[in-house]
Amino acid sequence: MHMNTQSGSSASAMRFPIAVRIVIIDLDGTLLDTAEDLAEAANEMLRELQRETLPLSAIQHFIGKGVPRLVKRTLTNSLDGEPDPELFAQALPIYERCYAKHLHVHTRPYPDVITGLDRLKQNGFHLICITNKAEAFTLPLLRAAGLLDYFELVLSGDSLPRCKPDPLPLLHACEQFKVLPESALLIGDSLNDALAARAAGCHVFCVPYGYNEGRDVRELDCDAVVSSILEAAGCITLSR
Numbered sequence: 001m002h003m004n005t006q007s008g009s010s011a012s013a014m015r016f017p018i019a020v021r022i023v024i025i026d027l028d029g030t031l032l033d034t035a036e037d038l039a040e041a042a043n044e045m046l047r048e049l050q051r052e053t054l055p056l057s058a059i060q061h062f063i064g065k066g067v068p069r070l071v072k073r074t075l076t077n078s079l080d081g082e083p084d085p086e087l088f089a090q091a092l093p094i095y096e097r098c099y100a101k102h103l104h105v106h107t108r109p110y111p112d113v114i115t116g117l118d119r120l121k122q123n124g125f126h127l128i129c130i131t132n133k134a135e136a137f138t139l140p141l142l143r144a145a146g147l148l149d150y151f152e153l154v155l156s157g158d159s160l161p162r163c164k165p166d167p168l169p170l171l172h173a174c175e176q177f178k179v180l181p182e183s184a185l186l187i188g189d190s191l192n193d194a195l196a197a198r199a200a201g202c203h204v205f206c207v208p209y210g211y212n213e214g215r216d217v218r219e220l221d222c223d224a225v226v227s228s229i230l231e232a233a234g235c236i237t238l239s240r
Helices: 035-048 056-060 067-076 085-102 113-122 135-144 168-176 191-200 229-233
Strands: 018-020 022-025 126-130 153-155 184-188 203-206 236-238
Touching: 018 184, 022 168, 035 056, 035 067, 035 085, 067 085, 085 135, 113 126, 113 229, 126 168, 135 153, 153 168, 168 184, 168 191, 184 191, 184 229, 191 203
Parallel strands: 018 236, 022 126, 022 184, 126 153, 184 203
Antiparallel strands: none
């Protein structure tokens, strides 16, 4: 097991395995490697707008805060860029059309995702997917990847009034399953996930292979960095 526990105060007293009832899992960069399809749609949008295309590595750093933010970052080629409002209004529907077409061309589950989900199910955990991706993309993508049936609840970026890093989706999931936040674990790949979990009072594990805007997840305030969903399953036990 390659689990790295963090040295922060929240993790210093942590005892493994952690007892939880529900496991909440992020989508892009955690369950599915969506970067190539997201990037192809972004470059198709740029070509349609007669603008320079960008390399996959650049666009990959822009993933993680939903499609509108991805479009803004792609148009400005920067994490915090704000494009001309008229250009953005023109670009967003083009991107959405292009991405709907490219949704599941190259996208695949990461290694040990399926075996990890199977293990979590066998061990009796309730599984929830919470993503900032719009529902119009989330459900078809989970279905195409063969993952939809694992989840008892799927919350997309437009399912509730606020999305990650706000704690609302996590707290909503806890209410739905009548568990306290300390009985929930979020597995994600980004600062958004860590902030949402800490704000909600949930446990949080991070995977190192996702899209944390180009930053190392070991910098994040999380309870452990795990190499896969399967490894995460080995770090928790079902609370009674």
